[in-house]
Amino acid sequence: MSPKNYSVQDLFIISSIxxxxxxxxxxLRHVRYLTAVAxxxxxxxxxEALHVSQPTLSQQIKQLENSLHVQLLDRSxxxxxxxDAGEAYLSHARRALRELDAGERAIHxxxxxxxxxxxLAMTPxxxxxxxxxxxxxxxxxxxxxxLSVQEMTQDRIEAALAEDRLDLGIAFAGARSAEIETQALFxxxxxxxxxxxxxxxxxxxxxxxxxxxxxxxVLLSSDxxxxxxxxxxxxxxxxxxRIAIEANSISAIxxxxxxxRLATVLPDAIAREQPGLHPVALLPAxxxxxxxxxxxxxxxxxxxxxxxxxLASTWT
Numbered sequence: 001m002s003p004k005n006y007s008v009q010d011l012f013i014i015s016s017i018x019x020x021x022x023x024x025x026x027x028l029r030h031v032r033y034l035t036a037v038a039x040x041x042x043x044x045x046x047x048e049a050l051h052v053s054q055p056t057l058s059q060q061i062k063q064l065e066n067s068l069h070v071q072l073l074d075r076s077x078x079x080x081x082x083x084d085a086g087e088a089y090l091s092h093a094r095r096a097l098r099e100l101d102a103g104e105r106a107i108h109x110x111x112x113x114x115x116x117x118x119x120l121a122m123t124p125x126x127x128x129x130x131x132x133x134x135x136x137x138x139x140x141x142x143x144x145x146x147l148s149v150q151e152m153t154q155d156r157i158e159a160a161l162a163e164d165r166l167d168l169g170i171a172f173a174g175a176r177s178a179e180i181e182t183q184a185l186f187x188x189x190x191x192x193x194x195x196x197x198x199x200x201x202x203x204x205x206x207x208x209x210x211x212x213x214x215x216x217x218v219l220l221s222s223d224x225x226x227x228x229x230x231x232x233x234x235x236x237x238x239x240x241x242r243i244a245i246e247a248n249s250i251s252a253i254x255x256x257x258x259x260x261r262l263a264t265v266l267p268d269a270i271a272r273e274q275p276g277l278h279p280v281a282l283l284p285a286x287x288x289x290x291x292x293x294x295x296x297x298x299x300x301x302x303x304x305x306x307x308x309x310x311l312a313s314t315w316t
Contacts, residue, residue, distance in 0.1 A: 028100070030064040031093045033057055034072060038090055041079040098164040102300045114144045118304040121150040121157045122170035125226050126291075128250045129269040130170070130315075138311055145304045154225055161296045167305045169294035170312070172225065182292040185312055190230070190286040191279040193271045194263045198278070206283040209237050216244035218253050218264045230265050233286050 036046040037057070047054040065072050072086035082090060122131060135147060152160070155176070157169035162179045173182050192212070194200050200207065212234075219241075220227040234241055244262060247253050250270070257264050258276040265286070271279040293309055295301070 173290040173292040
């Protein structure tokens, strides 16, 4: 049908759709620009991050303020900051952007898993024994899926899931946020871990935990959830272990233990993965923990997310 054959009603509908599309694109651009300025607190740095000129950025923000009839940014200080109205508007606008991004991913999601993407994060101890074999198995099955993997604390994982910056997280059951739902995967056990030169290497009878007060231990630093779990166990047993070294690197602890006569407390799975390490059960045993897959409640579940969840649920 040529344009001259369109009815007045057809032309009105086409014009309305075109106007709405153009308006939506402009609004999205305005919101992304405002978000960048709020994050960088500076027009110059925000413009550089957006790859636009500073005058263009300033003009676009001014257009948004004029359309809303309110000042969104306080430009009077050395740094730019959101006004109260700007804080309120951006909070809702960011939520809308997250939903739009989720909608775009849904449109491009391919059910046969020939392509797609997955954003995954896990707490640090899992990077020492779980991430390698699990991702290798996933990539072998679905080579067309682009996988982004990050290491972060459980609090940060839950925050990123709630803000739709992640699709899935691997941490421990008992999420702290009401926005997060968990799916149990497997039970993780912890033991005393020693190197081949340690007297306890190859010991069959579990030593009493009270004997650890004589041991020089290498433990994870207090910012690890595993360290809190270990500290609680020692406290419940009424002992004060002698901590010779603290480290915020599992790989560093593994090397220290492998090469010397010190001991540590880590998941059994790490000792099984690393040559030269020996797990030694304690009496009483350290309470196990349930490892879980985390996702945002009500979030769109892509085919890639579903496939990874199914694979992870078979992990033993």
